[in-house]
Each structure stands twice: as structure tokens, then as C-alpha cells.
Amino acid sequence: MxxxxxxxxxxxxxxxxxxxxxxxxxxxxxxxxxxxxxxxxxxxxxxxxxxxxxxxxxTREQSGKAFLRPEGILPPNVLHLDPSQNGSVVWYTKPQRRKLYFADSLGLDNGTIALPALVWKANKKQLQIFALNIKTKPKAETPLFHAPFFNLYQKGFVCMGNVTIAIKAASTLEEFINAWQGYFFESYFSHHINEHNPVGVNLFNLYKELMADPKKPFPTDILRTTPLTLKNLL
Structure with a gap:
């Protein structure tokens, strides 16, 4: 039978x-x-x-259905998810220490520094990133600050330079997030765009101070405000 x-x-x-x-x-x-x-x-x-x-x-239709599908329970750091074929994700990361890489022209050694909590928004082709002055999960009304990095435009979009962005059509949610964070942190930072300084101090000197003192947290009081809150990204 x-x-x-x-x-x-x-x-x-x-x-x-x-x-x-x-x-x-x-x-x-x-x-x-x-x-x-x-x-x-x-x-x-x-x-x-x-x-x-x-x-x-x-298999294109099936691949489209698989795009941004979570591998299990929805990750707690995901704030918004648009799983359409050209969808996007908004997520946040807690304060952390990360190694940053710098172009030779900047005159700054590669090194690990403390970072504030960050809010990320990405689709298959572009990335926006902002900073938070809190350590907890943001809400819709939480204000966004300029992220403390070189290579950022005024509205938070990231200039990826020569980095080749290749997001797979069938990327899971976790693969998508990991890919974008990898592209960002493994790229080489080089300059301010249109003289946009995202913090209230000299960013070059700030990085040197943070690399010199591994125990020093990121000073969120020097973050510059934006007119945006989290709900503007959703």
C-alpha cells in the first residue's frame, strides 16, 4: 500500500x-x-x-518567492521587512566594536573602534545607515542621527566606491543582512562626501582616540541630529 x-x-x-x-x-x-x-x-x-x-x-518565480524569507523565527533586530521581488529590510545593530579599513589617502591606520547602535535600510542595490543615541530597540518615534562614518551622503546613503554589490535573487533574510554588513564593514573608508561631517567633532581624530583606548565607548553626545525618526524609514 x-x-x-x-x-x-x-x-x-x-x-x-x-x-x-x-x-x-x-x-x-x-x-x-x-x-x-x-x-x-x-x-x-x-x-x-x-x-x-x-x-x-x-526558476525565477520561485527565486522571487524565496527572497528575504527568514531561515526561522524572525530575527529580533529586524524592524521592517518588505519581501517583494525588489523589497527592502530595516534592521538595527547594538553598540559594538568593529574593525574599520581606511584608504591610504586618508592617512589613518586600520583599527577596531567602538560604534553606537546603528539603523540600516537596504534593498538589492543601495544602503542607508543612521546612528542611535540609545542602546535599546528603537521605536517608530525614535530620532535618527547621522552615522559616524566617512563615505556617507547627507541623507544617509552609503557610497560603496568600487565594492561590487551582488545580492542573490533568492537571498534569505539573514543572508541579505549579513551580506550588506559585510560589504559595508569590509570596504575602505576614504573621505567626507560634499564636506558632510556626520559628527560634531573631527571624525579623523575621534577614530584615533577610540582606537587608542579599547575600553572607551562611543560618545553619543557628539552625534549630529537628522530631521528623521525611525518611522520615516518604514
């Missing part, structure tokens, strides 16, 4: 690909299958049959 949960698949057709020596173009024959599973009625693959085969092999 076959369990009710199992599905039986009966052979319906078969394809045979023929290739001649020296030719890059194959010849394909289509075979029907009789009731005993034997191939019969061979004939060249028709346009209609080729279209049906192309549709069966097209």
Missing part, C-alpha cells in the same frame, strides 16, 4: 539530445512514453514543446 502522503509521477515524455562532431548546435528529439514507460513516437522538438520545457525550467 502506498502512503497517502506520497505522490506518484508517471513518465510522460523524454528528450534526447543529439550532437554531431564539430557542431555547437544540438538536435533535440521529443519522445512520448507509452503506458509501460517506453519511448515512442520520436519527432523533432516543436516550438510549443520547447516553450513548455522553458516554463518548467524557469
Amino acid at each position: 502506498i502512503p497517502e502522503t506520497l505522490q506518484l509521477y508517471e513518465p510522460k515524455a523524454a528528450l534526447v539530445v543529439f550532437i554531431t562532431h564539430g557542431s555547437a548546435c544540438p538536435y533535440i528529439e521529443y519522445y512520448d512514453m507509452d503506458s509501460s514507460g517506453c519511448p515512442i513516437n520520436p519527432h523533432p522538438l516543436t516550438v510549443r514543446e520547447a516553450q513548455c520545457l522553458s516554463k518548467a525550467l524557469d
Whole structure:
């Protein structure tokens, strides 16, 4: 007896690909299958049959459905999720210490520094990042501050320079977040954009102070305010 949960698949057709020596173009024959599973009625693959085969092999729709699907329970640091094909994610990270890399032209050694809590918003092509002056999970009314990094535009968009962004069409939520954080922290910071200084002090000197003292937390009182709250990103 076959369990009710199992599905039986009966052979319906078969394809045979023929290739001649020296030719890059194959010849394909289509075979029907009789009731005993034997191939019969061979004939060249028709346009209609080729279209049906192309549709069966097209995984784009399934990949789109998998985009931004969480691997398990929704991560607690995710604040907003748009799982459409061109969707986006808003998430936050708690205060942490991270190694930053700097272009030689900046004259600053690579090093690990303390960072404030951060709010991130990304889609497949671009990233925005802001800072928080709190350590707890932000709410819709929580004010956003300029993130304390080089290579940022006034509205929080990140200039990724020569970094190649390659977000997979079927990235899970966790893969998407990890990829963007990797792109950001593994890139080389080099300059202020349009003279936009995101903090109320010299950022170069601030980094040197934080790298010199591993125990020093990020001084959130020097963060510069933006007119935005979290709900503006949702």
C-alpha cells in the first residue's frame, strides 16, 4: 500500500539530445512514453514543446518567492521587512566594536573602534545607515542621527566606491543582512562626501582616540541630529 502522503509521477515524455562532431548546435528529439514507460513516437522538438520545457525550467518565480524569507523565527533586530521581488529590510545593530579599513589617502591606520547602535535600510542595490543615541530597540518615534562614518551622503546613503554589490535573487533574510554588513564593514573608508561631517567633532581624530583606548565607548553626545525618526524609514 502506498502512503497517502506520497505522490506518484508517471513518465510522460523524454528528450534526447543529439550532437554531431564539430557542431555547437544540438538536435533535440521529443519522445512520448507509452503506458509501460517506453519511448515512442520520436519527432523533432516543436516550438510549443520547447516553450513548455522553458516554463518548467524557469526558476525565477520561485527565486522571487524565496527572497528575504527568514531561515526561522524572525530575527529580533529586524524592524521592517518588505519581501517583494525588489523589497527592502530595516534592521538595527547594538553598540559594538568593529574593525574599520581606511584608504591610504586618508592617512589613518586600520583599527577596531567602538560604534553606537546603528539603523540600516537596504534593498538589492543601495544602503542607508543612521546612528542611535540609545542602546535599546528603537521605536517608530525614535530620532535618527547621522552615522559616524566617512563615505556617507547627507541623507544617509552609503557610497560603496568600487565594492561590487551582488545580492542573490533568492537571498534569505539573514543572508541579505549579513551580506550588506559585510560589504559595508569590509570596504575602505576614504573621505567626507560634499564636506558632510556626520559628527560634531573631527571624525579623523575621534577614530584615533577610540582606537587608542579599547575600553572607551562611543560618545553619543557628539552625534549630529537628522530631521528623521525611525518611522520615516518604514
